Amino acid sequence: MARYEVVIVGGGVIGLSIGYALARSGVSCVILDRTELGREASWAGAGMLPPQSEPRPGPIHPSVELRSWSARLYPEWSAALLDETGIDNGYRRTGGVDVAWTEAEEQALRTTAGRWRVEGIAFERLAAGDFGRVEPALNPELRLVYFLPDRAQVRNPRHLRALAVAFTGRGGVIRANCAVEGFIARGDRVVEVRTEAGAFQADQVIVAAGAWSGRLLDALGVHAPTPPLKGQLVLLRGDRPLLRRIVEHGKTYLVPRDDDRILVGATEEDAGFDVLPTADAFRALTEAAVRLCPELKEARVEATWTGLRPGSFDTRPYIGLVPGYRNVVVASGHKRAGLQLSPATAELAVDLVLGRPPRIDLAHFRIDREPSTGDDVFRS
Ligand SMILES: Cc1cc2nc3c(=O)[nH]c(=O)nc-3n(C[C@H](O)[C@H](O)[C@H](O)COP(=O)(O)OP(=O)(O)OC[C@H]3O[C@@H](n4cnc5c(N)ncnc54)[C@H](O)[C@@H]3O)c2cc1C
Structure with a gap:
């Protein structure tokens, strides 16, 4: 049975970005997708990216922090991807x-x-x-x-291609047409990911399956809809x-x-x-x-x-450990903002996988948070 440090379920922009960030940290990963990678929401989206904000003294709303951190990471990631793959992802500050x-x-x-x-x-x-x-x-x-x-933009298909090439170039493995059907857990750990093409053993699992994540979380006994x-x-x-x-x-x-x-x-x-x-x-x-x-x-x-x-049950994505499990991370539910939030989401997933304190307080994004009724700050 194939064994990896990390099995990522879903190869949209979230799964691919996490794979790329983990590969940069030297972690061995496989990304499993039920179809070709990057053909769902991440391919379809418009690729609009919000403007960067100047950090101000005083407390910052974690959602604003997530958005501005991503906006700062985009030019950096785009340059690194160009350097590693020769693919221009179309990142442009067009205003x-x-x-x-x-x-x-x-x-x-x-x-x-x-x-x-x-x-x-x-x-x-x-x-x-x-x-x-x-x-x-x-x-x-x-x-x-x-x-x-x-205000900036990126060309989604090019960005996805660059992430995939950079990921595999650093030793990451991609398995397309490999739908995850369920998990085998022992206590508070998932030990195996079951797919239509056989099982994968994993130290850690990341659920990043877009609008299909809710179904996979259901299979883990956790209710977190991704409508x-x-x-x-x-x-x-x-x-x-x-x-x-x-x-x-x-x-x-x-x-x-x-x-x-x-x-x-x-x-x-x-x-x-x-x-x-x-x-x-x-x-x-x-x-x-x-x-x-x-x-x-x-x-x-x-x-x-x-x-x-x-979607999620409110306006924010789910990012964090899945309740009841020590080795399952969710990164999903980014609704209208998955492209813009993908680099910072990926960096946070790396923190969780490596057991480091997350660089943004994740209380705001956990599955077991109180649903937010506030504004959608991920728009601009
Ligand atoms: C019309 C439109 C415009 C948008 N415009 C923007 C924009 O301008 N800026 C912005 O930031 N965001 C935008 N978005 C939102 C953004 O596209 C999404 O938030 C983002 O793509 C979500 O990425 P994802 O990786 O979570 O999901 P997806 O891209 O949907 O990827 C999920 C992957 O998981 C796979 N999968 C599902 N089930 C399984 C399984 N059981 N086993 C294995 N793999 C599985 C799927 O095949 C898929 O490849 C837009 C979206 C749309 C639809």
Whole structure:
């Protein structure tokens, strides 16, 4: 039976990032995925990354800490991945604009800007008539526009490929088409991971199976739902670069790539594990896009697709030891923010595997926490 120090269940951005971080620490790991790696939410996502914040004196909310730490790690990881693999993951600090059409949206955006100020995130409010200085293609009739110069993006498929190549380059093993079916536990330790392709022995196990994690945790007798939240996207292509910045209007966004493509997202639907695109979502997304940037009406539609964001029982991911087990870690439920939070999540998983004190207080992210009713601070 194959034996590894760590068996990681799930090869999305979370599992791959953990594998890469562990491989950098010299830990022998295998990543098991029930299909090809990185073909689910992590492939589908838009790859928007929040701006870095300047650390301020005084206590920081652990969710803000997780987000800003990840934002700081992204340029560092991207450079290391390029160096190790030759793959450019498309990390770019393109900047972004957040916009409002109505008075109510203006109020909400001003409140968000207050939070940016407290967190030390750079932003500038653009005066009417001055939008074109930052983003010439924006509809000049918008009511309010904020410019965030440090908003960034990554190309998900390239990032996933770079992580996989770097992981295997450091001796990590990838087993695709190897669905985990259950676990064998002895006392408070899982000793074997059972798959359709045989069993794996492990000193430690990490559950990072996205929206499917809840089912695996159920198999361990632990209730921690990871409900899928369906998201649909449309990929447009112009015949010249139309936008420079990421444009965000509430939950709608335009993400310009450096090859004349613009990703328009995204819906949030409670539709179980259904992944079929719908006509209704397509119409709503393209209409919203053309209203934000009228020149897009000539753009060609290149593709549409969907992905299933892994939810949790509140707005935060689960990161930490699984209750009742000394050697099982969960890293899942990152919902809309799994790409942005992946490097810091991976570093925390390394702390847990190596038995070091986690660099962020994990009380906030444990499965057995009190559910949060607070704001979703993982948006910007
Ligand atoms: C439309 C859309 C837009 C998004 N935009 C952004 C964004 O701009 N920025 C951002 O930060 N986040 C974004 N997200 C969210 C982000 O994509 C997710 O939070 C993230 O990809 C979750 O990663 P994951 O590794 O947990 O899950 P996944 O990528 O779903 O990976 C889970 C893996 O586990 C495997 N698996 C499942 N069950 C088993 C099993 N039994 N055995 C073995 N393997 C198994 C699956 O095959 C899969 O490969 C977006 C998501 C969507 C859908």
